Amino acid sequence: MRLTLFNGSPRKNWNTEILLQHVMKGAASNGAETELIHLYDLNYKGCRSCYACKRVGGKSYGHCAIQDDLTAIFKKVEESDALIFGSPIYYGNVTGEMRSFWERLLFPYSVFDMERSSLFKKKIRTGIIYTMAANEIQMKTMGYEQNLHLMETFIEKIFGETESLFAIDTCHFEDYTQYVSTFFNAEAKQKWRQEEFPKDCQKAWEMGKRIIQPIYI
Numbered sequence: 001m002r003l004t005l006f007n008g009s010p011r012k013n014w015n016t017e018i019l020l021q022h023v024m025k026g027a028a029s030n031g032a033e034t035e036l037i038h039l040y041d042l043n044y045k046g047c048r049s050c051y052a053c054k055r056v057g058g059k060s061y062g063h064c065a066i067q068d069d070l071t072a073i074f075k076k077v078e079e080s081d082a083l084i085f086g087s088p089i090y091y092g093n094v095t096g097e098m099r100s101f102w103e104r105l106l107f108p109y110s111v112f113d114m115e116r117s118s119l120f121k122k123k124i125r126t127g128i129i130y131t132m133a134a135n136e137i138q139m140k141t142m143g144y145e146q147n148l149h150l151m152e153t154f155i156e157k158i159f160g161e162t163e164s165l166f167a168i169d170t171c172h173f174e175d176y177t178q179y180v181s182t183f184f185n186a187e188a189k190q191k192w193r194q195e196e197f198p199k200d201c202q203k204a205w206e207m208g209k210r211i212i213q214p215i216y217i
């Protein structure tokens with residue numbers, strides 16, 4: 001089983017990557033091969049609306065015609081048995097890089113027919129990890145789950161069932177005294193990081209173990 005993970009955070013070894021590393025360890029404990037790809041290391045842009053992936057008899061039908069760093073990544077996706085997408089929340093949604101990646105990844109597989117069928121050749125498990133500074137009340141008040149759900153339905157349409165993990169109340173920085181940040185309670189943030197973030201890491205580890213189970217249809 002091969003699991004490919006995508007880090008949609010510009011930061012390495014921070015909240016999002018730490019959770020992705022736990023997913024990798026969980027999957028590896030079940031014998032999976034894993035690879036983590038940092039989207040910010042790649043050179044690409046979002047969909048350019050060329051519609052080459054939709055052209056009747058076109059040589060790029062069902063595939064993205066743009067040749068860039070994502071070309072090799074799409075090949076890896078086709079060879080994967082499970083995918084995990086991790087992203088911080090920026091202004092209520094995933095980062096621009098994750099969003100652009102999803103446009104390029106999902107659109108070619110999405111058929112413009114009445115069923116909106118999928119050209120991806122198999123059903124695979126997918127998971128999404130969101131990290132955010134908001135606490136539970138803020139997340140609910142701002143409707144993040146509803147905002148994010150729409151994209152999850154498109155991901156499900158292409159690949160099959162998806163699951164998500166919301167890691168809330170993450171720390172922005174190590175030391176809140178070094179930044180203008182009176183909106184946040186530094187002590188409460190550190191407490192959450194010490195006591196609650198490890199629980200999210202455990203959930204991520206379990207997600208990794210679960211995500212590489214074969215799908216029996």
Ligand SMILES: Cc1cc2nc3c(=O)[nH]c(=O)nc-3n(C[C@H](O)[C@H](O)[C@H](O)COP(=O)(O)O)c2cc1C
Pocket residue numbers: 009010011014015016017087088089090091092093131132133134135170171172
């Ligand atoms: C540009 C920017 C916008 C952000 N917007 C939000 C937001 O809308 N809601 C939120 O809860 N956190 C927001 N955050 C905080 C991050 O989502 C949060 O700290 C996240 O865990 C960072 O992930 P990382 O540590 O992997 O980089 C924002 C951070 C940045 C830099």
